Amino acid sequence: MELTLPVTLAVLGAAFLHACWNALLKSSSDKQLDTVAISVGAGIVGLAVAIWLPPPARESWPWLAASAAVHVAYFAFLGGAYHWGELSYAYPIMRGGGPVIVALCSAAVFGEVFGPLQSLGVGLVCAGIVAFAYGRHDRRATFFALANAVVIAAYTLIDARGARASHSPVAYAMWFFFAQALTVSAFAGWRRGREVQRYLVRNWPRIFIGAVFTAGSYAVALWAMTRAPVALVAVLRETAVLFGALIGVLVLREAVTLRRLVATGAVVAGLVALKL
Helix, strand or coil: CCCCHHHHHHHHHHHHHHHHHHHHHHCCCCHHHHHHHHHHHHHHHHHHHHCCCCCCCHHHHHHHHHHHHHHHHHHHHHHHHHHHCCHHHHHHHHHHHHHHHHHHHHHHHHCCCCCHHHHHHHHHHHHHHHHCCCCCCCHHHHHHHHHHHHHHHHHHHHHHHHHHHHCCHHHHHHHHHHHHHHHHHHHHHHHHCCHHHHHHHHCHHHHHHHHHHHHHHHHHHHHHHCCCCHHHHHHHHCCHHHHHHHHHHHCCCCCCCHHHHHHHHHHHHHHHHHHC
């Protein structure tokens, strides 16, 4: 498998959608409930699409269940990271740390070995992404972001195996969203009770927009993992931090610094190396 131009463009589109829903979450007044709302909304979208698709192969079902369970931790850490930290700080750590771990593990899990230029590209992209997070920030934001990087690496590997075993990555993704909605809403109901229902009713337009962004982004990424090496797709998807930085500047009014410009250049150079 190789990273072709159509797959590259599709993953970049998925990265943009991912940055959009993270910015939506960052601007929320109740980030914990907003993570639940986005998850439940994605579950509704997933079910609406999944019933029209052939079901994923049975071999993928254990992976699907495992991913849904892991995403309870993902949303919990995500809410904590954005509660204590800025989008331009927490997002690069989470999205940059994940593919570093995936790259280290993918050779053992998937038997994927990179050439010198691809290895350089992985290093440059990851270094550029992590450079966004350099500086003084709340330690709680750092803790939640680093913990979520580990979770992201875990579900990336789980879903790559599940998508490949499913023989239908889009169907796998849609059923995953439904399973995730069940697990996350059950956990939230235990923690917050009827607050969850009231929040969903009050914020249904926001929920729908976030759900479409989430479902679209993840489904495309899973499809790409069946067409290209997992670690390369994972790294390319993390260019979402570039879109996140742009949204942070234009929408959230976050600062533009020389360090962030240099980090952007490193990511772009890494992408060129990946394509050579």
